[in-house]
Amino acid sequence: MTDTLTARILAGDVRAAGRLMRQVDDQHPGARAALDALFAHTGGAYIVGFTGNPGSGKSTLVNAFIRTCRQKGLRVGVVAIDPTSPYSGGAILGDRIRMQEHALDEGVFIRSVATRGNLGGLSRSTPALVQVLDAMGFDVIIIETVGVGQDEVDIARVADTNLVVAVPGMGDDIQATKAGIMEIADIFVINKSDHPGADRLRRELKTMMSLVENPPEDAWTPPVVHTIATEHDGLDKLFEKIEEHRAWLDAQGQEGARARRRIEHLIRLIVQGELDARLARAMGSQAWKQEMDALTERQDTPWRAAELLIAMLGGEA
Template sequence: MQDVSTLVAQAREGRPRAVARLISLVEGASPQLREVMAALAPLTGGAYVVGLTGSPGVGKSTSTSALVTAYRKQGKRVGVLAVDPSSPFSGGALLGDRVRMSEHASDPGVYIRSMATRGHLGGLAWAAPQAIRVLDAAGCDVILVETVGVGQSEVEIASQADTSVVLLAPGMGDGIQAAKAGILEIGDVYVVNKADRDGADATARELNHMLGLGESRGPGDWRPPIVKTVAARSEGVDEVVEALEKHRAWMEEHGVLTERRRSRAAREVETIAVTALRERIGDLHGDRRLSALAERIVSGELDPYRAADELVAGLTQG
């Protein structure tokens, strides 16, 4: 096993292999993971995390690639976390996103990583928060998290990103899809991509109308802008970057950015704690304590809720 402090130091220097190794430790739930996270903790907090989500076919990867180009022109280091569907055969990520973003592959200021969801609902790999932390500590100024396009479960991106970008495209029934998925509630910036197609203006109008219907904003609240782009030709991408910077400035001014990051950290702690408890409960199968509780339920001596309380008390004290 490689020394964690050495790996972290190399990642800080921008060495791609060290960053890759750290993310692999995260994905594999390595025994070194606690040591890795402890080493990274003081080095994080500098990156701006942007989530991109939307239905399949709207051009998420093309838009992500165009945003990478725009941020690189500003001299910023960019990390891309492309969360792919898990391969049903190997459990690994399908690397279509990396193929599409191959133009950035030789740029030392860009780090691209595909992660498998491994069956985790919500469009994001369970390890995504820790992977984001690795890219943050490695000196990325902006981290773009592109989620798998799976409809309703994409809403989870809002809990991982500082700013959530929802992409739509004309002619795909996205207005109805947006309403169904609840993504009208999570978008901070909306992008109508493929705006050179017929129906782009109508899609933007429908989206604007739907946003207005669901509005309960007061003075000074953020109103999500709608930006039209043709990402394949980099048209409108600068306007998206401008909208992102405006949202970041608004969040910093109103204390929203700190609150979002605090909520994100709280959810991460909760997930880790629940996972640890679930593992300990899993270890109890065949254990006499669990069997004894089950017997008392069957005999009518105990109800399942009190039995669960006793089990949790035993696990947390033990």
């Protein structure tokens, strides 16, 4: 069954890919074997992350960027992360609805997933979903995050080029400072740049970049690109800047380093997921319930209880 599913995915079967992605997102144990088989076929895609505050037009910009990539003959996979529905546990917004113009394009595959409460702006399953799209042979993989903030910068660990999308008149200068996005932005995009304040926002971003102390001589300086996604204005320039960043990464030997970091991040998530599952089982055991009774009666301390819990985790094969 796994061999058949893997073969279908490698052949570009979107139904098979959708089935595996659903298993990955639901943490189905059967997904592991297929992911293992697909891993040797990954590493060829270029990953672009889109993040920014709600209302910045990220989805419209992604939609326009997909069109630009397709015009250049590139196949595009998209992982769009949405907030979690309190009712279904699934993606609440459904970015595929906002990208319907690509629904019948065999060169585009779009998957919406929910954060399910995960901090970092990404779903925990995102890196594995990217691996599936990579194995399918997509040239470009786009990740659109749910937002941006101090705890929502995980995209920097997954994407090769990170775009931070801002719009005039939304206090992005304040938000950018709070979120520390200077550390993750490879390219700043001022979307809706026909709105008042676009030039002011550009100056503010340039000023923020000038405040970086003692940057290396060969450091990448994030460019600021103006776009009007609804009119497809500025998208060719944006594509050009992404290509320039990719060339810089390659020249600096950083593209391989980012790929290594991406794999390490995936491993960390796999381990965290397993530890979380073991922790849940341990804390549901009778031994732990007895320990909690002892803690309630102050017959033990939280620190000794933590040691007990760690021992219980270590003893589980």
